Amino acid sequence: MNAALGTAGVVLGVAASLGGVVTLAVALARGKRHLLPIGRSYVLLALVGAVLAVGAMERALITRDFTVQYVADNGSARTPALYNVATLWAALEGSLLLWVLVLTVYMALVVHKFRRRLDDPLVGWAMLTMLVVSGFFFLLLLAPANPFTAFDPPVGYDGPGPNPLLQNHPLMAFHPPALYLGYVGFTVPFAFAVAALATGRVGEGWLMETRRWTLFAWGFLTFGIVLGAWWSYEVLNWGGYWGWDPVENASLLPWLTGTAFLHSVMVQERRGMLRVWNLSLVCATFSLTILGTFLTRSGVIASVHAFTEGSIGAWLLTFFGLTVAVTLGLIGWRADRLRAPGSIDSPLSREGSFLANNVLFAGFAFVVLLGTVFPLLVEAANGDQMSVGRPYFDRMTIPIGLTLLFLMAVAPVLPWRKASGEVLSQRLFWPAWVGTAAVVVAVLVGARGLAPLLAFGLGGFAGGAAARQVVLATRRQGWRGLVGRTNGGMVVHMGVVLVAVALAASGSYDSERELTMRVGDTATVAGHEIEYLGARTVEESNKTSVRAQVSVDGEVHEPAINRFPATGMSVGTPSVATSLTRDVYLTLLRAPADDAGQTASVRVIVQPLVTWLWIGGGIMAAGTVLAAFPGRRRNPIDPVSAPLPEPGAGDVAGPRVPVAGGPGRTGEGAAPPGPPGGGDGDGDDAGDREPGRRDGEPQPIEVTT
């Protein structure tokens, strides 16, 4: 019943996607615009198919319907309800179901958003592209990764349940969906990029259409990655949160190119430049999500998180190759139209800093990609087996990260076009002192070493610059100073600073000890009093857990070893004494069963500021939400190449009235001070509208030569 329902959903999805592709392709090829809105029906049908399939699978999981192979392999009557629902994404096939559900929901939202413009070929091509993607993933579910194959359970059969690591922490219920919302969300900007290339309308239009979609995808990806790091920290029992594991890298890669895109997109909106680059970034981001899916699901790379292998690798690799080929072909074909007018006048300008930002982010992504696949390349070249791990990634990415922090401090105060040293020295003065203060405080509390001190200093610098922008904006605009892309972006920056400081501190100043203690023994680790109080055994429906009771500065914690009888696997579960300044991470090394819990071996890891990671991640997510709110409106419909206002006209500074209505409406009547076409609330506003400028300083930005 469930299997039939689910298969019906998948078949419906395949049929709707392929039908939609054919219909739209014919309509677009023949120029029959009135046929394009039919695409909506196909999209909605695909959504129905996905909902049906996911619904059937969840129903099968909840009712423990072991006639479905996937449930027989991954479900168990003993699995608690939350993890049972989350079993949908605990293995390959189910995770693809979640993928198509998220994708079709995105598609339906796009169709809804553009419901009045469905006959626009740009939207038509975007729909076509998304239907191709959804068709591909539905096909995966039909052929190489069919979750609904039948199983004939013997009487009294009970499945093994999901991998013990995946039923050990509630974060498992949230991390994968958040990650997928991010991963899959990049399909939308990709589809519009392809549409822009296909229609030849490669100007700023498609950027405007997808700005918020990209932002949401990026926000969810960020959130998903942070949740994943948190899950790793709380579950994997090794005291770390990021291991440069191939699967982690696979999620980081699109994040890096996506972050680069979010920044460089502003240059195109503002100045009409970097068109090829932006299209390439969007396409690269999407391709990297497919590549990442291949790496994590084909079994070519060993990883703690990898799903088991299957024939699905060939499919994903083919799709990756096709994606790259098609986008490259399109970009090459449209190269003539992509030539952008305009130039960047000075490296010391907002656009100059975005350029540097992009070079660094692209370099970062290159390092991560190279390090991840390098062992495969070497093996193909000469048959040697080798590894690339943390030491490599740390050494290569720390300098890039520090440079990015520096840019993060300087860029927000840079005006467009050109900055003078004087302006910079004024605007950066207090942020620089914040950074210096951070270094001084760090040294005073005992921090040593160049790299972490630079991280603290540059972090303070960047945080100061972001705070300055937000303070100026809120002083001028009240609460609206917190929303809009620029202001929200500054909030995101502050979250990034917290994350960077946390990474530097916890990575550089951790201390670790292994203690074998008898009941009543005490020890001191990095100033924390550790006492072993005893052990107890707790039986739960899906596991037996042996818990050591360890007191950390008087607070009792229970690191445990859990045995899952269904799979025979034992999984250690750490316990963390958390505070704002340091975490004490306890893991039980051996279950103290043999002498009735009299002795236990416990590893104690003390790391400073780990909590800042999660707080920083939360602030980044919150900042993304703020950035998605409409800020003050410029008029995004104006072409960037429109005549600029007369020099001096922009001196009419002062709060502008937000214009009602969504993007794309005609805008402000009064001459906007900046070059038009910049989108909502561009970053220079805070910086540009400074006292110094009112004093009649020549404005560097608006001067046309």
Next chain:
Amino acid sequence: MTAAGAARRRPRGLVAGWLALVVVLAGALAVGTLDDGAARSPGDRARDLAESIACPQCDGQSVADSDSDAATAIRSRIEQRIGEGASDAQIRDELADAYGERVLLTPGRSGVSSLVWTLPVVALIVAFAGVVLAFRRWRAAGARRASDDDRALVEQVRSRAASGAGDPGRGPGGP
């Protein structure tokens, strides 16, 4: 905040302020880096080494991060060899002899594996060179408009290029 006065006064105060900042920052960094203090303890060395060795039994974790039997055994071997006075490189080589190069998480600096170190550096240099070139071209373009002579020159080069080498390419989309 009013005004012209502030703007006029500011520069001198600003310069002094920046100077003070440089002094304070240099002092703090000097204390923070020069006073690094004691040499690395054997425990630190063991930990660092363990972090650079892949656990052969597990997927993608270092020996330091894993509690598997193999990782535990390798950790105690590392501690023992450090106690016997072996150098880091020696210990790494011994482990590679037993388990294969695959357990070394730090790629070698010679042969094919050195490419993983050099390629990103080369790529970054090329990218920055491209950006610098783009700026020079932009500056040149900004300085003068194309004259008819320029256009003629371009035509000439083009016709030559059509029969010979390709176009050198330009613009920000490059790297």
Next chain:
Amino acid sequence: MTGVVDTPDAPGAPGRPGDDGGDADPGVPRRRTGMIVSAVVALVAIAFVVVLATREPATERRAKSPLIGKVTPALVGETLDGGSFDIDDHRDEFVVVNFFATWCPPCVEEHPELIAFDEAHRAAGDASVVSVVYNDRPDEVHDFFADRGGDWPVIADGGLAAVDYGVVKVPETYLVAPGGVVVQKYTGGVTRDMIEADMAAVTAAVAASDEGGS
């Protein structure tokens, strides 16, 4: 939205810098550059995809020990029964070095095979067996041998030899040829037949090379 923004080559503002004269004849050379760059990137991408496509799954790639063909690491230690063992004393015969633990099911499974092998070859004097305890308690090992038989040296050195041999996961067994060169590594349970087949192959190869040499 469309009309204005999407005109890709909308001329810049009057007096806007940056049109470096290319406007006179837009397209042609630029298109070629784009094509060239695309083609280069495409070639790299194709090579990349081909490399990825031809990789074996990670799980198949492990195993092959770098020790094969090399001189065996030192294996010296006190045996459980109080004697001592040094692999260098066994240069004139095959040595089967078996890493095991009593808690590992395949180790239990392979034990009778080792007993059979040991009994057959101890008499012939062409091979001996030595076991190395891997992460296990001596008393358990003692009981294990008492219960299941087997009478060959058993070394308990706290896992150090296992690291020298590159043991990933017990049971692992190494076949050391006369002269002290490691010729084979068996992961997972081993059988008497497997070992004997490899011994025969080595003996045959040695004989062949001796003939060729003489």
